[in-house]
Every structure is written in structure tokens, then in C-alpha cells.
Amino acid sequence: MKVSDIVSELGLKVCSGEQGLDREIKGGYTSDLLSDVMGNADADQVWVTLQTHKNIMAIASLKELAAVILVKGYEPEADAAEQSNVEGIPILSSEEEAFELTGKLYKLISD
Amino acid sequence: MDFKFDIEGGNFSKAGSASSDVKKVLKKLNVDPKLIKRIVVSIYEAEVNVVAHAYEGEMNVSIFPEKIVVRIVDKGPGIPDIDLAMQKGYSTASPAVREMGFGAGMGLPNIKKNTNELNIKSEVGVGTEVELINYLN
Numbered sequence: 001m002k003v004s005d006i007v008s009e010l011g012l013k014v015c016s017g018e019q020g021l022d023r024e025i026k027g028g029y030t031s032d033l034l035s036d037v038m039g040n041a042d043a044d045q046v047w048v049t050l051q052t053h054k055n056i057m058a059i060a061s062l063k064e065l066a067a068v069i070l071v072k073g074y075e076p077e078a079d080a081a082e083q084s085n086v087e088g089i090p091i092l093s094s095e096e097e098a099f100e101l102t103g104k105l106y107k108l109i110s111d
Numbered sequence: 112m113d114f115k116f117d118i119e120g121g122n123f124s125k126a127g128s129a130s131s132d133v134k135k136v137l138k139k140l141n142v143d144p145k146l147i148k149r150i151v152v153s154i155y156e157a158e159v160n161v162v163a164h165a166y167e168g169e170m171n172v173s174i175f176p177e178k179i180v181v182r183i184v185d186k187g188p189g190i191p192d193i194d195l196a197m198q199k200g201y202s203t204a205s206p207a208v209r210e211m212g213f214g215a216g217m218g219l220p221n222i223k224k225n226t227n228e229l230n231i232k233s234e235v236g237v238g239t240e241v242e243l244i245n246y247l248n
């Protein structure tokens with residue numbers, strides 16, 4: 001499954017990092033604590049969070065995540081979006097809350 | 112081979128940039144990707160601790176045939192009780208820092224878990240030195 005597949009299946013908005021839309025996805029991680037993500041997420045996962053600042057991109061890049069999905073309609077801060085474009089790691093946005101979105105993502109990715 | 116990168120205390124918009132530079136160096140030297148992953152987790156946590164808790168610091172990387180040593184040295188308040196600081200969940204991070212998702216008290220435990228050898232020296236009112244040693248096999 002590619003990032004572009006979850007964008008179309010879940011109706012996500014692509015906020016930045018479009019050139020990374022064909023990155024391959026292997027699972028996901030949902031958390032708003034940065035050290036938790038640093039310690040427990042794996043490469044090629046999508047990260048579901050409500051954090052919108054630039055540090056999410058530092059983590060996404062260091063961990064080689066496939067994409068970051070912001071919940072509840074949040075948008076990335078300008079410098080986060082800029083970094084996402086530089087790294088080619090998309091930031092996506094969903095109108096849903098973390099619980100609903102994670103459930104749908106889990107089903108989609110594990111099917 | 113030695114490399115040195117500066118870390119700015121308090122500047123969250125640059126947090127992780129030293130770690131990112133070190134990652135590039137390790138990749139270029141063809142270090143085992145699994146080891147790079149572990150080192151990246153621990154140096155990022157040590158770097159963010161300088162940003163969140165200290166005033167300024169640097170990251171020194173020394174690469175030997177048998178091991179990679181990273182020393183993160185800062186000028187800052189120091190750590191009064193290192194055993195306490197090592198406990199999962201212990202944090203003195205400010206409310207503003209917590210709001211950003213830092214301050215879970217998971218950084219030092221993450222470092223411990225991902226490093227062969229961790230040495231912390233700290234002097235209150237002076238600063239902290241975190242040494243991470245990983246062996247190449």
C-alpha cells in the first residue's frame with residue numbers, strides 16, 4: 001500500500017511533501033509524545049498525531065517514516081510543511097479524531 | 112575519525128539537526144543500518160535534552176574500527192539525581208515544552224535501551240556529559 005492509496009481511501013488532505021506520495025507503507029503508530037514515537041515507531045510507518053510543529057518532521061526524517069497524518073483537521077505549521085517538502089515525507093490531514101482514523105487505517109493496512 | 116556538531120539550547124526549530132548530520136555521516140561510512148537506527152534514537156534524545164533542559168552544547172562523534180562513541184556535552188543546570196532522571200516518566204520539562212509533546216520522561220530510557228554502554232556525568236550548575244558507546248561486530 002502506498003501513501004497515495006490511503007489519501008484516496010480515507011479522503012485525506014495532502015498538506016505538503018507531495019513528492020513522497022508513492023512511498024510504501026508498512027504499518028502505523030499513533031501517539032502525541034515525541035519520545036514515544038522516537039522509541040517505538042518503525043521505518044515506513046505512518047504516524048497519526050495532533051502535533052503540528054516542525055519537530056514532527058525531524059522525527060519523521062530520522063525514523064524514515066512514510067507520512068505524518070494530522071487529526072481533527074489540523075494543519076502543519078509553515079516550517080513543518082517546508083521541511084516536509086524538503087524531505088519528501090508527506091504531511092496529510094484528516095477531519096477525524098485519532099481513534100476513528102487509526103481504526104480505519106489499521107483495517108486498510110492489515111487487509 | 113572525529114566529527115563535531117553544535118547544539119543550541121532552547122531552539123526547538125533546530126532540534127534534531129545535529130542528529131541528522133551524524134546520521135548522514137554514518138550512512139556515508141556504510142555503518143550497519145540496524146546500528147544506525149539505534150544510534151539515531153539515542154543521539155536524538157540526547158540532543159533534544161540539551162535543547163529542552165540546557166543552554167548550549169555539542170555532539171562529538173568518534174568512529175573507531177571496533178566502536179562508535181558519541182559524546183553530548185552541555186553547559187546547563189546539570190542533573191542533581193541521575194538515577195531518578197533515568198526513571199521512565201520522570202521529567203522536569205516546562206508546561207510549554209510538554210505541550211509540544213516532549214517531557215514524557217522517556218528520553219533517557221530510550222537512550223539506555225538503544226545503546227551498548229551509557230555513561231552520564233553531571234555537575235549541578237555546570238553541565239552534563241552523556242557518552243554513548245556502541246560496538247561494531
Ligand SMILES: Nc1ncnc2c1ncn2[C@@H]1O[C@H](COP(=O)(O)OP(=O)(O)OP(=O)(O)O)[C@@H](O)[C@H]1O
Nearest residue numbers: 035160164189196202203213214215216217218219
Ligand atoms: N542535558 C540535561 N541537562 C539537564 N537536565 C537533564 C538533561 N537531560 C535530562 N535531564 C533531566 O532528566 C529528566 C529526564 O530526561 P528524559 O530525557 O528521560 O525525559 P524528558 O526530557 O523530560 O522528556 P522526553 O525525553 O520524554 O521528551 C529531564 O526532565 C531533566 O530533568
Ligand SMILES: [Mg+2]
Nearest residue numbers: 159160218219
Ligand atoms: Mg528528553
